[in-house]
Amino acid sequence: MSTVNGHNQKAEVAKKAAETVLRQHAEQQFAEELEELAKIDTRKRPPNWKLSPWAVRTYLMGATLPNGFEITPKYIGNPRLMEIAIATLATDRALLLYGVPGTAKSWVSEHLAAAITGNSTLLIQGTAGTDETAIRYGWNYARLLVEGPSPDALVVSPMMQAMREGKIARIEELTRIPSEVQDTLITILSEKTLPVPELNMEVQANKGFNVIATANNRDKGVNELSSALMRRFNTVVLPTPDSMEAEVEIVERRVASLGKALELPAEKPALEEIRRVVTIFRELREGRTLDSKTKVKVPSGTLSTAEAISVINNGLAMAGYYGDGVLRADDLAAGLTGAIVKDPVQDRVVWLEYLQTVVKEREGWKDLYRACREVL
Ligand SMILES: Nc1ncnc2c1ncn2[C@@H]1O[C@H](COP(=O)(O)OP(=O)(O)O)[C@@H](O)[C@H]1O
Ligand SMILES: [Mg+2]
Structure with missing residues (x-):
């Protein structure tokens, strides 16, 4: 009994802490909705998914559950687009959400990651200055100098972590990343592996791993994706609201x-x-x-x-x-x-x-x- 209470107390403390942050992650803000959905979700889930594609869609589009619990709509628009996006993530292709600014690309990306893996924070922000280390891995130079290359000196990127844990990595504003850096994604997306030649090892992605990228077509200085990379993505265009x-x-x-x-x-x-x-x-x-x-x-x-x-x-x-x-x-x-x-x-x-x-x-x-x- 006491461990149950201890557990509850811990959950309470975590909840209080989450309440004081300026902006909660989707999985924090909508924790209750995700829990309620998981309870009634008996459908088949792709490997390592927290919810079935049906429940992920319900989480995104909103619904009233049979027990009366209200799931708020996150995306307001064509449900078909969400179905295509979700189904893509269950395949070996990555998802590219494309469209003009302010069409909920980042918003949908965050909610998809939250619903599918319970973690929307494995995020790489694309900028003109994003380099390969942000996508692959970096080194802790103090340790590197003392110990030489060792697993402990490795700085794990969100991508590497997502591969290890079978989760979803998010890349924001993919087309702002220089083309040669973008192309480091090709091996990751096609071979599902991230080689670390310095340590003579590789990180093989676990089941459930995938990537959601967002890109908009209105930015100054966009770097079009190479066709080799484009082929690894399924593109879903998010439109401005039609009515x-x-x-x-x-x-x-x-x-x-x-x-x-x-x-x-x-x-x-x-x-x-x-x-x-x-x-x-x-x-x-x-x-x-x-x-x-x-x-x-x-x-x-x-x-x-x-x-x-x-x-x-x-x-x-x-x-x-x-x-x-x-x-x-x-x-x-x-x-x-x-x-x-x-x-x-x-x-x-x-x-x-x-x-x-x-x-x-x-x-x-x-x-x-x-x-x-x-x-x-
Ligand atoms: N169709 C939509 N459904 C729900 N929210 C939307 C929709 N379109 C825009 N928004 C809202 O607009 C805001 C900005 O969206 P964001 O994801 O940052 O846009 P971007 O496409 O530029 O990444 C979010 O708060 C989101 O809730
Ligand atoms: Mg955005």
């Missing part, structure tokens, strides 16, 4: 959970305010008003759903700390302007024109027009 309703729902859900995590002292935003921001984003993105009557100019930046979430969230902080806790046009104006005007000259013209021709004329939008003109 207004879907986009509003994404923003609403994410704002609610972010607001809770940040403990913002503001009320839940009115759906109407979310609709206004999403409308503006969609119209500017598409270059015409939703009723297709008016053409508008397109600003230089990508106005993604992720940015709409930030604008509302920013507005909530303004409303909570400087206003009366209710999100209004004044609280949104600065954030909106900041998101849209990325180029101080051209985008300012675009935004001004949109304000004059669309926002000013729209029924019930005068408050937003005035607030935005004030900060521009």
